[in-house]
Amino acid sequence: MKKTDKYRTIRSVSSGFYREKGSRFISVASPLNNSDEIKPLIDSVKKEHHEARHNCYAWVTGISGENWRAYDDGEPSGTAGRPILGQIRSFGLTNVLIIVSRYFGGTLLGTGGLINAYRSAARSALENAEITVHVLRDRYELVFPYQSMNDVMRIIKEEDLKQSEHLFGMECRMTVSVNISAAERVLSRFTRVEDLKYRYIDTD
Missing domain, CATH: 3.30.70.240 (Alpha-Beta Plaits)
Structure with a gap:
């Protein structure tokens, strides 16, 4: 099998924002050099947004994006981490972590509303990022x-x-x-x- 020697990632940290019915979704996309960086980055965002109701995230690593995780942080299963992960996949990226912090606005959004909100917040961060191709x-x-x-x-x-x-x-x-x-x-x-x-x- 032919080896892959290129992958797409983001050059530096970028942020995004989405609002839905009073709830604010603040997103941060970070490039990853190795998996050891994931936990410190998540802890840093949780500390910064300690008043947020949820800090949901997804990450992808590996040349072909073979390693990943999606985490809902108390939101209904599949409504937060998976939509974030979907945006990383949609942009064709790897070695990326996206964290979306939700400040609850008092109105329940429902399953469809949550999926759209987390997806939109993640997309906003990636649209603001500089995409780069890394050659191994x-x-x-x-x-x-x-x-x-x-x-x-x-x-x-x-x-x-x-x-x-x-x-x-x-x-x-x-x-x-x-x-x-x-x-x-x-x-x-x-x-x-x-x-x-x-x-x-x-x-x-």
Whole structure:
């Protein structure tokens, strides 16, 4: 199966607002670098909106959006977290957390009204966000003799690889970044270079 090396997310924190029959729905969308950020972000919003009746949220993580959660925080099941999650999916995003804080206005909205309100508040935050496409790259350290330099540089040029951390001498060292979808092909080419060795560093 071909690897996915791109995903859509938001560049920075954005906010939104929706009002329905006196109830105010204040939304915050945050980009996520890792799952460890989720709880602190939720706790921060709950502290800021401690007088809100509900702080409902949904998040999606993973390159293909395979990890997710939707939370209703006391609202009728399926009326808050799921509509928020639906907007993240609708925008084709991942690595995003949206929290919607509801200040009750005194009038019950009913199931349909709640679904629309939470959906609209989440959409408002995403409409105010800057969408960005993140390209995932594997980084490798190459070690090779100086006489193989031309072969290495030819592959780097033909594959349009990003390079950094050069150290040239009788033994050369170089770090290259490879789109993960192309990594298998590129590494296969490097293995055919005389006396070249490579080491995986990380994925960015």
